[in-house]
Amino acid sequence: EPEVTQTPSHQVTQMGQEVILRCVPISNHLYFYWYRQILGQKVEFLVSFYNNEISEKSEIFDDQFSVERPDGSNFTLKIRSTKLEDSAMYFCASSEAGRGGSPLHFGNGTRLTVT
Amino acid sequence: DQQVKQNSPSLSVQEGRISILNCDYTNSMFDYFLWYKKYPAEGPTFLISISSIKDKNEDGRFTVFLNKSAKHLSLHIVPSQPGDSAVYFCAASLTGTASKLTFGTGTRLQVTL
Numbered sequence: 001e002p003e004v005t006q007t008p009s010h011q012v013t014q015m016g017q018e019v020i021l022r023c024v025p026i027s028n029h030l031y032f033y034w035y036r037q038i039l040g041q042k043v044e045f046l047v048s049f050y051n052n053e054i055s056e057k058s059e060i061f062d063d064q065f066s067v068e069r070p071d072g073s074n075f076t077l078k079i080r081s082t083k084l085e086d087s088a089m090y091f092c093a094s095s096e097a098g099r100g101g102s103p104l105h106f107g108n109g110t111r112l113t114v115t
Numbered sequence: 116d117q118q119v120k121q122n123s124p125s126l127s128v129q130e131g132r133i134s135i136l137n138c139d140y141t142n143s144m145f146d147y148f149l150w151y152k153k154y155p156a157e158g159p160t161f162l163i164s165i166s167s168i169k170d171k172n173e174d175g176r177f178t179v180f181l182n183k184s185a186k187h188l189s190l191h192i193v194p195s196q197p198g199d200s201a202v203y204f205c206a207a208s209l210t211g212t213a214s215k216l217t218f219g220t221g222t223r224l225q226v227t228l
Contacts (some may be wrong), residue, residue, distance in 0.1 A: 004158070031214060033214055035216075041220075042218045042219070042220055042221075043159065043204065043206075043216075043218040044218070045214075045215045045216060045217070048214035048215065055214065056214055056215050058215070091158050091159070093158075095214070098214055100146050100147040100166070100208050100210070101147040101149065101164045101165075101166060101208070103149065103161035103164065104161065104214075104216065105161065106151075106158030106159045106160070107158050108156065108157050108158045109157075109158055
């Protein structure tokens, strides 16, 4: 079964450094997402992306964050200057359709640790 | 943000019996509800969804019930199997914001032999 793949599985970085989290969505999917889960907290929506632009973003997704689809297969999340509170599990997801109830297919996540 | 709540952090059920996982919500504008299962070190896996215009949806061993007046939904797993042991998340989406899921805190289900 096709799956969403994320790399790296674990990223350690120092505060203030830039990080790029990478994702390869399912190939025939058109909608892409980033979610995150801080340890012990809920899974939270960050951003959705369709047709090469952001379609929705949460209040968490401030100017320090950006997303890009640099080619036909990758989808990236960049954090320009990491903060301690950015430490979390970051999940990429994709879906075939963007309508309500469309299942999102999640990757296994990248654990980001900011020291 | 307490719009979606799963008040039971854990549940233990014997193999073969029914597992019932509950979820409450506060926002009457939610139009779709979804259940996800999550194993350790993996991402959430979609299980089943229900539209707010329905009160029941069934897929194999999994059935979701929606009570709009009570703002409550439940996931029934019958019969429960050891492989069902995981964390189960309830999620909801608002009309017009299909991609932005609001998740509950999850319920850890343990299916015992």
